[in-house]
Amino acid sequence: MSARVPVTPIDAAEISTYDHVTDVLVIGYGCAGVSAALEADAGDAEVILLERQSGGGGSSALSGGxxxxxxxxxxxxxxxxxxxxxxxxxxxxxxxxxxxxxxxxxxxxxxxxxxxxxxxxxxxxxxxxxxxxxxxxxxxxxxxxxxxxxxxxxxxxxxxxxxxxxxxSDGFGGKVLMAVLSEAVDKTDVAVHTDTAALRLIVDGDRVVGVVARHFQETVTYRARRGVVLTTGGFADNKEMLAQHAPQLVGRGVNSDGGDDGRGIVIAQAVGAAVKHMSAGQVGISLVPGMMVRGMIVDGVGQRFINEDVYPGLVGQAALFKHNLNVWVILDEQAYEEVPVEERWGVQPHFVAETLGDLEREIGMPEGALQTTVGEYNRFAERGEDPYFHKSDRWLRPLRPPFAAIDVQRGMAPPEYGDSAGSGGAEVFTIGGVHTTVDGRVLNLDGDPIPGLFAAGRATSGLHSWGYISGTSLGDGTFFGRRAGIAASADE
Ligand SMILES: Cc1cc2nc3c(=O)[nH]c(=O)nc-3n(C[C@H](O)[C@H](O)[C@H](O)COP(=O)(O)OP(=O)(O)OC[C@H]3O[C@@H](n4cnc5c(N)ncnc54)[C@H](O)[C@@H]3O)c2cc1C
Incomplete structure (x- = not known):
């Protein structure tokens, strides 16, 4: 028998009495959960907010805000x-x-x-x-x-x-966002139950009516009269799920609070929820965008592959999915110096050389690779053009000696992380999850809502299919979290 905690739902007939009964049960106190709870409360529902950790915050509190x-x-x-x-x-x-x-x-x-x-x-x-x-x-x-x-x-x-x-905020803003929204929760009647992990859903026929949870060693049952809202985050910390759905993300650093185990997604799947875009991921590539945009990014054989002024997560996706992160930032002294020290996050060039030929040799690139790429780049940059990838002329300037190269795979970390070096050339999180309507109703494989079940945030497939832009997680988590809370509070 598997040592895993089973995900199959429990039949309501097996539960004689519930430990807690409420109208709306929100599971997960991150940005999506707090928004759902606030709106369900505003919709005059009795609300319990369950959180596995000793306090709210989730990945949302660690985020850039x-x-x-x-x-x-x-x-x-x-x-x-x-x-x-x-x-x-x-x-x-x-x-x-x-x-x-x-x-x-x-x-x-x-x-x-x-x-x-x-x-x-x-x-x-x-x-x-x-x-x-x-x-x-x-x-x-x-x-x-x-x-x-x-x-x-x-x-x-x-x-x-x-x-x-x-x-x-001073530094990353997620802590402020969650502190402020948590203060708003404290002013409501929402009951917050911490140290309580939802394990399985409870179903009555085809309707989700509650959850079985664990509070330390105790099993606790919750009944939700109107709806259960899953806001448990993504699955980037679950190696098995990553290998199943998003193998290209395996082995990279994870951008999360360490608890993105996908539990909310699998317990929803166990009651028939459809999932979407499970292979998609944000790739927080380990480079300083201000350096890259003033220079260039190249693959392992010195070729550019994208305009460096796009959102750096899109560069990260191209670098990971097409080049396995074997990529380099190439820049010159002026480009490096122009980046404010506070924005450098401690990143220094790994190789410096007076000529591109020397730089190629030091990196181990084929002879002429960088000379050709930088030569072409400079030739057009003189005229403010980038016919290869269309980088804005604002960032175009011929690169001059001395040149430098930064090995993206050596990693980096924001000052917020202290001395941690960051890992694997990128920190990733998952974007896919359960399939929901704009009101957070979880859909089954027939495309019909599963009665009583709602979800929002990174436990769901939100705005995205594949690409990612920063701000669309906190944005879609809070927005669709609110909608899920409103819909659940109005449910029969
Ligand atoms: C360093 C960093 C920077 C980021 N910067 C940005 C940014 O600037 N903008 C942006 O949009 N996104 C950013 N992100 C991504 C973003 O923070 C997350 O995608 C988003 O916060 C997810 O919100 P959520 O509410 O879905 O999940 P979370 O905030 O992770 O909340 C989920 C909560 O559910 C709890 N939980 C999980 N399972 C259970 C269970 N079984 N029972 C009870 N509770 C459970 C967890 O403990 C957690 O508290 C960043 C992420 C990181 C780590």
Whole structure:
């Protein structure tokens, strides 16, 4: 017999009395769960929020705090940008695709200004100032940033506007986001049960009516009159699930709180939930975007493969899925020096040479590889052109000696991580999960909602199919978390 905790649902007939009864049971106290709980409470439902850890936060609290919002938010306007929901939708469909969820992206874009306001009304701070250079997280407290909207091909698909809304914070903003939303929960009647892990769903016929959970050594049963909302995060920490669904992510560093074990996804599958896009992943490649954009990224034989001004996660996906992360950042001294020290995250060149020939030899690239690539790059950069990959002329400048190379596979880590070096050239998390409607209803393999079951956040397949843009996890988690909470609280 398997040593694993079984996932098969328990029949309600087997439960004589429940330890706890509520209207809406939200499982997982991250950004999606807190949003679902707040809205279910606002919808006059009795709410219990279950959390496996001793407190809320999840990966959301460790995150950069960037939320993808637009369509003309107050911050965008204060920074002098005009934006529309149509342009936001056009960008997201292109950047998160192919085959991004049209219904979710459309609704998310149309309601983005209202969602921004909901966040602000709940106390989430955003500062009206722009960080105007590609980065993972601005080294300042600027509240607005570009996410590659102004880079090819996206600048030809939709009118660009910066839509990265970064929660005001010293460093990563996720801790502030979760602290503020948790304070909002504390002011409601939501009951938070910590140290309690949901293990299996309870079903009455085809309806999900509760969960069996573990609180330390004790088994605890919960009955939900209106709905169970799964907001348990993704599965990047579950090696077996990764190997099954997203083998290219195996062996990389994981961008999570360490608890993305996919439990919510598999217990939903066990009651017939369909899943989507399980092979997709965000690839937080180990490089400083400000260095890459001022120089170039090349593969193991010195060839460029993408315009370096796109959102760095898209570079990461191309680097991992097409080049197995055998990639290098090539730059010159001026490019390195132009990156503010606080934005360098301690990254220093691994090789420096006066000539490209020497640099190739030191790295072990074929003779002439970098000389050809940089030669071509410089030839066109003189004229402000990049006919190969269409990098914006803002970043084009011929590279001059001395040259430097950074080995992406050696890793790096943000100051937030302390002395940890980061691992494997990239930190990844999963994007796929259970298939839901725009109201967070979990769909079965026939495409019908499973009565009583809702989900949001990284336990679901959200806006994305394959591509990823920073801010679309906290953004879609909070937005569709809210919708799931509203729908569950109104359920019969
Ligand atoms: C370092 C870092 C930086 C990031 N930066 C950004 C960013 O700037 N913008 C962005 O959009 N995204 C970012 N992300 C990704 C983003 O943080 C996550 O995708 C998002 O927070 C997921 O939210 P969630 O609510 O679905 O899950 P989580 O926030 O992980 O919450 C899930 C919660 O469920 C609990 N749980 C799990 N299983 C159970 C169970 N069986 N029973 C009870 N409780 C359970 C967990 O303990 C956890 O508290 C970043 C991630 C990291 C790690």
């Amino acid at each position: 960037e939320m993808y919002l637009g369509g003309g938010t107050a911050i965008q306007e204060a920074c002098g940008f005009t934006d529309t929901a149509e342009d936001m939708e056009g960008f997201l469909l292109a950047a998160l695709g192919p085959d991004a969820d049209q219904a979710k992206v459309g609704l998310y874009s149309r309601e983005s200004v209202a969602h921004y306001q909901w966040l602000v009304d709940h106390g989430v701070p955003f500062k009206p100032s722009l960080w105007d250079s590609p980065t993972w997280v601005p080294p300042t407290d600027d509240g607005l940033m570009w996410m590659g909207e102004n880079a090819y091909p996206f600048n030809e698909i939709a009118t660009p506007a910066p839509r990265g809304h970064r929660v005001t």
